[in-house]
Amino acid sequence: MLALALLGGLLPWLGAFTGSAKGGRMTTAYQNDRLNAQLLQAAEGGDLNRVQVLLKAGASAVAADRNGRTALTWAAKGDHVAVARVLVAAGADPDPQDTEGNNALLVTGETGSVAMLREILKARPDLTRTNRFGGTALIPAADRGHLPYVRELLRTSNINVNHVNNLGWTALLEAVILGDGGPTHTEIVRELLAHGADRNIADRGGVTPLQHARQRGYAGMVRLLADSAGRP
Structure with missing residues (x-):
């Protein structure tokens, strides 16, 4: 009986602890999503300092938006070479393709940027990937x-x-x-x-x-x- 009474007293505390843990995970996931969204925006705009800050804060170098476009692809589209260099050094994957069939390397074939090509090649892209055509x-x-x-x-x-x-x-x-x-x-x-x-x-x-x-x-x-x- 004593054991049951003690357990009964612990249940509310355990429930509160579990709820707090779940809330912590949800908060962390939300923060990560927010950081990733900001990283994608910064890469698109070529904001090198912001990209560096966000990566240090925990943003993922392989994050992608709802269309499957990664920060590296956004950087390639804007020819933001310094941003691409930082993303590649942080482990960005050059291969994922967005809903239009583009990825970082394929974008360079359209823009013709030699400087961007050199940065993307450092990430060892899959040269067999093809565009929508x-x-x-x-x-x-x-x-x-x-x-x-x-x-x-x-x-x-x-x-x-x-x-x-x-x-x-x-x-x-x-x-x-x-x-x-x-x-x-x-x-x-x-x-x-x-x-x-x-x-x-x-x-x-x-x-x-x-x-x-x-x-x-x-x-x-x-x-x-x-x-x-x-x-x-």
């Missing part, structure tokens, strides 16, 4: 004329130069089809060929890069592609 980072860079970026990516990584996207195009085909035939896109064709681009991979209609270049009257590209094929 099924293309690697190299493909949009080639069609948009980001020559320095194309050179850096080909020089410093083992990205597949002959990857075919959902349209049935390689980076070489895109440089010809979507390029303007000018000096920059012509040099991109040269770089791609120098790094193993296969001139014989045709589009879904069976048209090769050389044939596309001839149809468009891109004389410089024609010379490069014809020379690569062993023809004058």
Whole structure:
């Protein structure tokens, strides 16, 4: 009876303790969510000092918003290189993709930022990840004329130069089809060929890069592609 009486006296205290513990966990979770949200906002805005403070306060370098966009992807979109450097050093993962199919590396293929590319490569990204069009980072860079970026990516990584996207195009085909035939896109064709681009991979209609270049009257590209094929 005495034992039961003692236990009865302890139950309210135990209940209060348990409720307090649960409340503490909920408070901690709320604080973490708040810190992570602030980190994402700071990364988007390029606020380096704020990012550093939030990481020290417990914000997660791998946090993502409701669309799956990480702080590192936000930094890449804004070309906030210093912010990306801090996030990578804190363990940010470059691979998670948002609802638009973007991640930090794929964004750099669109922006053409060599400085950002160098920071992202330090995190050892998955070079096979593809965007919403099924293309690697190299493909949009080639069609948009980001020559320095194309050179850096080909020089410093083992990205597949002959990857075919959902349209049935390689980076070489895109440089010809979507390029303007000018000096920059012509040099991109040269770089791609120098790094193993296969001139014989045709589009879904069976048209090769050389044939596309001839149809468009891109004389410089024609010379490069014809020379690569062993023809004058």
